[in-house]
Each structure stands twice: as C-alpha cells, then as structure tokens.
Amino acid sequence: MKPVVLDIMKYKILIVFFLVSIVASLAQTKQERELRIAEDELPENVLQHLKDYITSAKRLRFYKEQDGTKSSYEVKFKKDKLHYSVEFDENGTLEDVEFIIKPTDIPEDTYLSITAYLNKTFKKPRVKKIQQQYLAKDGTHKNVLKNAFQNLLIQQLNYELIISSKDDSGFNEYELTFNAEGKHLLTRKAVKSKYDHVLYP
Amino acid sequence: MTMCFTHKQSQWTLLFFFAALTSIFAQENLTGYWQPSMAINYKVTETYTHNFSLQNRNYTFDDEALGLSIRHLDFVHFSNLQVRDDQSMAFGILYRIRETFDGGANEVRLIQQYNFQVKPNVIRFGHRLRTEQRITKAITTHRFRYRFSLDFPLQGEQLDVGEPYIVGNFENLLSVAKETSPQYDTRLTLNLGWKLSDTTKFQIGTEYRIEDYAQNLQHVLFLLSTFNISL
Secondary structure (H helix, E strand, C coil): HHHHHHHHHHHHHHHHHHHHHHHHHHHCCCCCCCEEHHHHHHHHHHHHCCCCCCCCEEEEEEEEEEEEEEEEEEEEEEEECCEEEEECCCCCEEEEEEEEEEEECCHHHHHHHHHHHHHHCCCCCCEEEEEEEEEHHCCCCCHHHHHHHHCCCCCEEEEEEEEEEECCCCEEEEEEECCCCCCCCCCCCCCCCHHHHHCCC | CCCHHHHHHHHHHHHHHHCCCCCCCCCEEEEEEEEEEEEEECCCCCCEEEEEEEEEEEEEEEEEEEEEEEEEEEEEEEEEEEEEECCEEEEEEEECCCCHHHHHCCEEEEEEEEEEEEEECCCEEEEEEEEEECCCCEEEEEEEEEEEEEEEEEECCCCCCCCEEEEEEEEEEEEEECCCCEEEEEEEEEEEECCCCEEEEEEEEEEEEEECCCCCCCCEEEEEEEEEEEE
C-alpha cells in the first residue's frame, strides 16, 4: 500500500509544480495588451455618446487597449449589416468611428488612385480589409457620429486598408490610411501572428 | 464582469469535455492515451521554416484496464514553404520507434501537406490537405487526410502574452493499402492553449478518434499536452 501512496504524492507534487509554473509565466504579462471588458468598465460618457446608435445594434462588445501607461476603449457592434468600431481615449472622448466596407463602396476615382499607390509601392499587394474612417478632430462629436452612422461620403473621411505583400522580409501585413480623394497619408507595419500551434499537431 | 464572462466560457468548455468523456466511457472498444509533445519552429529564410518535434504516446486505458505504459516515440521534421500570406506547403518525415516499447512495428512516414487559412474576423479558419506514406517492414499504407480547424483568443480579439486561446479540429482520414480494405477515420480535437511569451505556447486538450468505422469500429481517446517554441 505504501509505495502506491508515495506514487500518488509524487504525482500531486508534479501537478502542483506544473500549475505553479503556468501561473508564474502568466503573471509575466507584457505592457501592451487588448482585453474584452464589461459594459460597466467603460468610462461613463462612452455609452452616453452612442446611446442613439446602439439601440438596434447586434454583437455589441467592449474592448480596452493598454499600451504602456496609455489606454483606450473600443466599442464594436453590427448595425444595418455593417461592422462598426468606435474608439475613445481613456477619458471617454471620441477618437474615431470606423466601419468595414468593400472596394465597390469607394468612389471609382478614389479607389483607382489607392490601387495605383499600392501597385507602385508594394510587391503583389492583396487587400484584406477596408474601413471607412471618420476622425473626431474633424467636427463636433455629435456631427462626427451623425456623419459616420449615415455613411456620408464627406471630404474629411479617410480609408484605412489592411494589405498583405511579399517583400525582403517575407509576407507582411500593412495598415495604410488614405484621404477621401485617395491620397496616401500613413503606412504602418502590422505584427504577424504565428500559426505554428495549429499547423502541426 | 470580465471574470464572469471568461468563467462562463470555461464552464462551456468543461461541459463539452465532460459530455464527450461520459459518452465515450459508455462505449466498448475504447483505448485511452496520453500524448505529450514538444515542438520547435524556426525560420530558415523569410518564407521557409523548419519544425522539429518529439512526441510520445502512452497507454492509459486499454482493454478496460487503467495503467501507464509507453506505446511509441515519434521524431518529426517538417519543412514549410509559405507560398502566399495565407497559404503554405510542407514536406515532413516522421520516425516512429515502437518495437522497443510494445512490440509493434517501427515506422517511417513521409508527409506532404497544403494549408490554407482565412480570418474574416476574430476566428481564424484553417483547411489542411495532407497525404502520407506510412512505411513499415510489412506494408506501406497510403493515407489521405482533410482537416478543418478554427482558433480564436479567449480574451479580446488579439492574442496577447499571458492570454488563453482555443483550437478546435475536425479531421477525416482515408487509409489504403494493398490487399486490405480501406479504413475511414474521424478525429475531433479540442485544445486550450496559453501564449506564455512571444515565442512559447502551451496547450492541453483532448482528441476523440472514431477509427475504422466502416469495418471494425474503435474508439480512441487522447489527452494531449504540447509545448511549442517559435523562434
């Protein structure tokens, strides 16, 4: 009987050791992270801004992004078949409204100018996602929200594209911003996510 | 509230595990295994990567008896070429040492695979087509596999360090060999993983296999644990 008891003890110690090491490694969280949060964790005025627009929204979700000491909030939902994302700073001040669109939703001349830039700058670019963006700095909060939710093609809007392209460092993703006329404003390289844990069992 | 949300998700996962377990233990022809593995992935060039892994399979439940004995040890290598941002091709070789452990045949396996992934939103979907030649002294078996996978983070929309994720697989297999009837198998896998650091991940999970369901039905249950390093 004794050796069996000892064996069980040994297993228990191993399991405890194993769990402790997992918890210890989980505690070493890095500073930059994005989390899904509950409604009551949002700054007070966030939902106040959006109350007229989210009544018929589906898949309403809230996120918090933390980058060092700076944090921001994002409200995501689906409304009238469009996927919206509304971003606020840490005090609950509106930053921008974005929704996913298709190339055909962009005026032809603008899209031609965007694709011309992509083909000139990148090797074999492939557009993965396009968002129409309304920045808060371009008007009062009320107006920005109104324009965005009416899907108005105003001069101040931007287009944000996620593309993939092959260059000297392999396949990479980029986030590009263009203005309403298709003029390039900004390019940022996105972080690649590793797929190895799914590829090989 | 956040805690409640993740708690609720874990409850569903647990319920799924237990539902699967109870239905399986009610069956005859059941074999249970524990399969720990360790894998390392690294870049050779920007589009070409290597994968080396070591795994071993242990009997935990066989012929209605509980125990722990080694069945085999696998050494695996994959050479992976990314052909597009969402597509890759890989060639692999596996060497299985079994004779030493339970007297079964040692095996050399050649593997060819094509992988396609798509991420319309938060969930990433993957399709994998694989062909294999399982070579033992006595027989060569050709195997054709298709696997559908999905994976997604459990906290937010992107997987940050310290966060858990889910990977689910559904795979169908056809094995053919000379002078034997074709064998059809189905595998269902559910893994819960953690991104421990930018280069390491740990997964635990379970796999349920329905083997040779057209001829001689066998149920196999796996407890899986994987430590994955991506440099």
